[in-house]
Amino acid sequence: MEKTLAILYATSEGQTKKIADHIADQLHRYNYDVHKLKGKSVFTDFDLKAYEGAIIGVPVHRGEYPGYMKKLIRHYRDELHQMPSAFFSVSLTEAEEDEMKRQEIQQIINRFLSDVDWHPTVIASFAGAVPFSRYGFIKKLIMRSIMRRRVGEVDVSKDYEYTDWVSVDEFVDQFESHLAVARAAGEQRHPSAP
Ligand SMILES: Cc1cc2nc3c(=O)[nH]c(=O)nc-3n(C[C@H](O)[C@H](O)[C@H](O)COP(=O)(O)O)c2cc1C
Structure with missing residues (x-):
């Protein structure tokens, strides 16, 4: 059975796209087919249910994530909750050595996820680029x-x-293990005919 995943992302200067591309390459190694879509180009008739899992990546600009990604997540929240889903944030603050400063990003992430009422299976914060x-x-x-x-x-x-590519790979591994568990559970519920 073909395994297809969706990566929806926003980007202004390309670093979130670069991370999305890297994640897609890593998932290909696990034999997943990946569709990458810019959040701005996704409309309400997009069928997220057709995918086995979804990843959403957004960059921080002036202390927040793009509003259109908020709308998108709210629109697809029910579908996201029915599959393994992952969120990644990209910011310059994540590159700070000071733990207290990095906490600012955790607050931005928590506020955003609670605002859209989405509980992703995996959450990560990556340092971006200048x-x-x-x-x-x-x-x-x-x-x-x-x-x-x-x-x-x-x-x-x-x-x-400033992106730490090893932590991006760890995020992919973590997400893939959730996909594998969900897939095994699905196969138990619907065993394929011999
Ligand atoms: C105008 C502007 C505002 C930014 N504001 C913030 C910010 O408030 N907090 C932060 O941590 N990073 C901030 N950044 C850094 C971006 O999050 C970083 O450059 C990231 O890699 C951008 O991702 P993108 O290339 O996918 O748009 C800002 C960058 C720009 C250009």
Whole structure:
């Protein structure tokens, strides 16, 4: 039986998409077929029930996640609760060494999930990137001043990536083990004919 998963994501500068691509590649190794969809392009006639599991990834911008992803999750909440589902957050704060600062992201995640009333099977928070080459003038100024506060003066002709790919792989392994359990339970309920 074909195993198909959905990854729905939002991205402004591409790091969440890069993480979604990496997750899809890892899931291919487990023989899953993966459909990646940009949250903005998903409409209400999208059939999430057709999938065996779903992953939703969102980046933090100005202290919050995109509103359209909130709407999307609320719309598909019942379907999400009937399958293994996972949530991942992407932010610069997750790259902070200070545990107290990283707690801010946990609060943003908790507020978001409680607001949309979704209880994903697996939740993860990944550090993102600061790709100065992709920013326009205003974003460059904002991010330069944020980076100055974090790490001091930075070279804005460079791109900075903080994602810990090992923890992304661990997230995939964790999610895959939930998928395997759900699949085994489904096969027990509906044994296939010999
Ligand atoms: C305008 C702007 C605002 C941001 N605001 C925050 C923020 O409030 N908290 C945070 O932790 N990271 C913030 N970031 C960092 C992003 O979360 C990080 O760059 C992430 O990799 C973006 O993912 P994306 O490329 O998929 O959009 C901000 C980035 C930009 C460009």
